[in-house]
Amino acid sequence: xxxxxxxxxxxxxxxxxxxxxxxxxxxxxxxxxxxxxxxxxxxxxxxxxxxxxxxxxxxxxxxxxxxxxxxxxxxxxxxxxxxxxxxxxxxxxxxxxxxxxxxxxxxxxxxxxxxxxxxxxxxxxxxxxxxxxxxxxxxxxxxxxxxxxxxxxxxxxxxxxxxxxxxxxxxxxxxxxxxxxxxxxxxxxxxxxxxxxxxxxxxxxxxxxxxxxxxxxxxxxxxxxxxxxxxxxxxxxxxxxxxxxxxxxx
Amino acid sequence: xxxxxxxxxxxxxxxxxxxxxxxxxxxxxxxxxxxxxxxxxxxxxxxxxxxxxxxxxxxxxxxxxxxxxxxxxxxxxxxxxxxxxxxxxxxxxxxxxxxxxxxxxxxxxxxxxxxxxxxxxxxxxxxxxxxxxxxxxxxxxxxxxxxxxxxxxxxxxxxxxxxxxxxxxxxxxxxxxxxxxxxxxxxxxxxxxxxxxxxxxxxxxxxxxxxxxxxxxxxxxxxxxxxxxxxxxxxxxxxxxxxxxxxxxxxxxxxxxxxxxxxxxxxxxxxxxxxxxxxxxxxxxxxxxxxxxxxxxxxxxxxxxxxxxxxxxxxxxxxxxxxxxxxxxxxxxxxxxxxxxxxxxxxxxxxxxxxxxxxxxxxxxxxxxxxxxxxxxxxxxxxxxxxxxxxxxxxxxxxxxxxxxxxxxxxxx
Numbered sequence: 001x002x003x004x005x006x007x008x009x010x011x012x013x014x015x016x017x018x019x020x021x022x023x024x025x026x027x028x029x030x031x032x033x034x035x036x037x038x039x040x041x042x043x044x045x046x047x048x049x050x051x052x053x054x055x056x057x058x059x060x061x062x063x064x065x066x067x068x069x070x071x072x073x074x075x076x077x078x079x080x081x082x083x084x085x086x087x088x089x090x091x092x093x094x095x096x097x098x099x100x101x102x103x104x105x106x107x108x109x110x111x112x113x114x115x116x117x118x119x120x121x122x123x124x125x126x127x128x129x130x131x132x133x134x135x136x137x138x139x140x141x142x143x144x145x146x147x148x149x150x151x152x153x154x155x156x157x158x159x160x161x162x163x164x165x166x167x168x169x170x171x172x173x174x175x176x177x178x179x180x181x182x183x184x185x186x187x188x189x190x191x192x193x194x195x196x197x198x199x200x201x202x203x204x205x206x207x208x209x210x211x212x213x214x215x216x217x218x219x220x221x222x223x224x225x226x227x228x229x230x231x232x233x234x235x236x237x238x239x240x241x242x243x244x245x246x247x248x249x250x
Numbered sequence: 251x252x253x254x255x256x257x258x259x260x261x262x263x264x265x266x267x268x269x270x271x272x273x274x275x276x277x278x279x280x281x282x283x284x285x286x287x288x289x290x291x292x293x294x295x296x297x298x299x300x301x302x303x304x305x306x307x308x309x310x311x312x313x314x315x316x317x318x319x320x321x322x323x324x325x326x327x328x329x330x331x332x333x334x335x336x337x338x339x340x341x342x343x344x345x346x347x348x349x350x351x352x353x354x355x356x357x358x359x360x361x362x363x364x365x366x367x368x369x370x371x372x373x374x375x376x377x378x379x380x381x382x383x384x385x386x387x388x389x390x391x392x393x394x395x396x397x398x399x400x401x402x403x404x405x406x407x408x409x410x411x412x413x414x415x416x417x418x419x420x421x422x423x424x425x426x427x428x429x430x431x432x433x434x435x436x437x438x439x440x441x442x443x444x445x446x447x448x449x450x451x452x453x454x455x456x457x458x459x460x461x462x463x464x465x466x467x468x469x470x471x472x473x474x475x476x477x478x479x480x481x482x483x484x485x486x487x488x489x490x491x492x493x494x495x496x497x498x499x500x501x502x503x504x505x506x507x508x509x510x511x512x513x514x515x516x517x518x519x520x521x522x523x524x525x526x527x528x529x530x531x532x533x534x535x536x537x538x539x540x541x542x543x544x545x546x547x548x549x550x551x552x553x554x555x556x557x558x559x560x561x562x563x564x565x566x567x568x569x570x571x572x573x574x575x576x577x578x579x580x581x582x583x584x585x586x587x588x589x590x591x592x593x594x595x596x597x598x599x600x601x602x603x604x605x606x607x608x609x610x611x612x613x614x615x616x617x618x619x620x621x622x623x624x625x626x627x628x629x630x631x632x633x634x635x636x637x638x639x640x641x642x643x644x645x646x647x648x649x650x651x652x653x654x655x656x657x658x659x660x661x662x663x
Contacts, residue, residue, distance in 0.1 A: 048616050076618035088613040092631025101627060102617040109618070141631075142613075158617060 001026050001166055001197045002067075007058035008222075009046045016042040018222030019058070024166070027194040031208055032201045033233060034219035035241040040201045041085060043219070044170040048082040049075050063165060076102075077109040079165030083155040083172050090142040095154070096124060098142050099161050106162065127160035131187040149180030156187040167191075168199045173207035185210030205237035218244055255287040256305045257369060263309075264377035269411065271361040272375055279375040282367070289369060298551045298583045299493060299522050304465050307435050309407035323429045325457060326644040329397035334440075336406040337379040349390025349420070355381035361413050362443050362473075366497055370467055374441045378411035384424075388417035388447070395423045395642055400440055402430035402464060407437040415445040416452050418475075423453045425642060428468070428489075430460040435490075437465040444470060446478045448502060454482040455645045459652055460489045462517055469495040476502025476531075483639055484523065484540075486513040487652040492521040500562075503533045511540035512636045514653060515548035515580070522551035527567065529558045532592075535566040541636050542573040543629055544580035545657070552584045556599070560591040569599040574606060574632055576625070626659050 002024045009017040016039045024030050034040050046053050047060065049072035060067040065078055090098070104114045115123070124138050131153040143151050152172055159167055169188065173181055188198060188211050200211055208216070208230060216233045218226040220241070225248055226232065236244070261283050267273070288305050289296040324331040332352060333340040339354055346352060355361065355378075364371045386392055398412065416422050430436055438460075446452050460466045466489045474480050486492055498507055513521045527536045542550045552571040573582040586599040606628050614624035640646045653659050 050612060071621075072612065072615040073618050073620050076616055082616050084613065084616075088607075088609045090607075090610045090613070090628070090631065092634050093614075093627050098614065098617070098619075098627065101623055102614075102619050105620060105623060106618040162617065 001028075001063060003061040005059050007046070007060065008056045009042060009053050010056055011042070011053050015056070016053075016222055017046065020219070020223055022217065022224060024197050024199060026165075026197055028215065029192070029198045029200065029211060029213045031213035031216045031233060032199060032219050032224075033203065033205075033216060033236055035245075036203070038219045039222045040203075040219055041170055044082055044085075044168050044201055047075075047080065047168055048072060073105070074109070076162070076164075077106045081159050081162055081164035081167045083152075083159060083167065083169040085171040085174060087143050087151040087155055089144045089146075091144050093142050095138050095140060095142050099124070099158060103161060123161065128157050130160050130190050131156045132183050133157050148175040149177065152176055152180065152184050153187070156184055156191075160187065160191055164196065166197050166199070168201065170201050171203065172200070173202055173204060181207065182210060205233045208233045220244055220248060257283055257287045260288070260305055261373060261376065264373070264408065265379070267376060267378045269356050269361070269378055269381070271355070271358050272378060272411070275363050275375050279372040282369075282372040283376070286369060295368065295524065295553070298549065299491070299520065304437065304491065307437065307465070309405050309435060309437060323401050323427065324397050324399050325425055325427050325648045326395045326397055326642060329395040329425060331397045331399055332382050332384075333399045333401060334380065334382065334410055335401045336403045337408040337410060339380050339382055347392055347394065349387040350392050350396070351385040351387075353383050355383045355411055355413060358383045358413060361411065362445070362471075364441060364443070364469070364471055365499075366469055366471060366495060368495075370439050370495075371441065371469060374409045374411060374439055374469075378409045378441070381411035381413070383412070384414045386416045386420045386422045389419045390417065391421040392423075395425055397425040397427060399427045399429070400438065402436040402438055402460060405434040405436050408439075410438065410440040412440065412442040414442065416447060416450045418447040419449045420447070421451040423642060424455070425645060426454060426456040428456075428458045428460050428466055430464045435463050435465070436460075437467075439467040441469045441471070444472045444480075446472065446474045446480050448475045449477045450475070451479045452481070453641050455640060455642050456482060456484045456494075457645060457648060458484075458486045458489055458492055460492075462488060462519065463490050465490060466492045468493075469497065472496075472498040474498065474500050474502060474505045474507065477504045478502065479506045481508035481639070481641075482510075483636070484509075484511040485640070485645070485649055486511070486515075486521050487649065488656065489519060489521065492519070494523045496523070496525045497528075498526065498536075499528045499530065500534050500536070501530055503531045505534045507534070507536040508639070509536070509538045510636050510639045512633060512649075513540075513542045513550055514657065515542070515550060516545040516656065517548065518546070519548045520550075521548075523553070524551075525554045527556045529556070529562040529565045529567060531561060532563045532565070534562065536568070538569040539636060539639075540571045541633055542571075542582065543632070544573060544575050544582060545577045547577070547579045549581050550583070552582075552601070553587070554585075554599070555587045555589065556597065558588070558590040558592050558595050558597060563592045563594045565592060565595040565597065567595070567597040571601045572632070573603040574629065575603065576606065576629075629659070
């Protein structure tokens, strides 16, 4: 699905990713954990094509396509989805108008016909139920006045609508109470199939009780320094990150 | 003694007015012209607008034959349309609904004097060539839109004077359309006075789309009596140098005034909106919202003034101007002003100018929407509260059509 090799990226001349390698196959869930400042959100931003970051070395192959050559919108059209850590409020743009525009631009890119208004609305009803999002929120302005939990549920709702090949969830658990966390995780699990894959970026192990990863990676100082199963997450929760730092620097 | 300043020379290029009702005001206007020159940018009201190009502009004064068959310029197909083509008034041939009278301004017994004391008001008083007088009788509701279509057909330069009066308990919708058919330099100044009687409801959609070579100046002077509602939307979609002076005097209690504006500029366009709302009596409210989208090297000026006089207690007056710059070379000059002499009022004003939110653009693009599509979504959202105020569907469609032609943006609400 995605093969990241020796990825180096910097912002304002400061190198954050320092030779990151990661392979994710279809049907897999990978968790990326790490202390603050390790480069977790930078990885998400670089994959989505945020222009503030400069990729200085390395390659990213996304299902046979050179991801780094694509614009942000073309990455989304190829099937990459980033669930934002801080979803943006966009006053005046309705959720449904925004999603219909997105869906139709993606379909046009893939040589498919536009979705009819009727099919679109029934899709909205079906997908918003997955994350228990009130259908009234779907017709409101994008994220405007949404609670923290509603914003994150809206991210997963959009993911359900756009049906990506690879979803990158950037700290989706931050700021969520346990009910919202359960709903969001349940949404992600419902959307899981053997044809798509998920990268869950998180600081805490908590989310991984609900979204069970096949692999857990530890990102530290711009590189993946340790890979294990879900037990590694539990070990990190218990021992903290200092243990990793010490073992790397030793 | 021959006065040799630029303003006098400019004035001498135009024939004296033959509108009887304007003659009594001629002496004051002549005195104003004699004592003043074209205002420079040192004069506050013209600080951002250079008139040198207008003062020196050459207009081919010869008039083209007006082709009566080719009246396709109106925005509303079903409107009662009055054409003013290069200053020549063409009245509608169809029969009018009862209570509506439309005539040449020259047949009016009297026309209210303009209280706007500037160069263009004086020039208009001396040189207005023609115009329309529209009268809606008391207690009449005029269903069809009344559209006043100003066409600059050739390199016309001239002054037009219109007077609209809407009687007590009456209702009417007006569309003031400004178009030009020629790419040579033209100049038009249109002064429109509007009397809104007690309990009257008046809606005005002013749509400006003269060519990028035209100097388009217009004043509206409005008098509102008690319990009346007046709304004007000033929609500037094209033009080289466009200046709007809107002057509203609120003279009767419990009146409502709404003034909204939208300007979408590119190239080297210059658009200036000067507005005054003068609250002279108690218990009235006014809402003002002007929004602008500026591309290329365009320049906009917004100067909104709200007076709340000593007797105008319990006034609610709100004013806002917001601008989005989509080019680094565009510029905005915004000056909202409040002058309050009463002590029991609610007033606010504000002005914002900025670029589109980069985070919002990135968010939309990260969902597969092109940069252009994302820009359109955000700009439509920005304009939506003004667009929602447009009460005539054909006007809204026209706005979308012109935006599509000029900016290649496919907008819809």
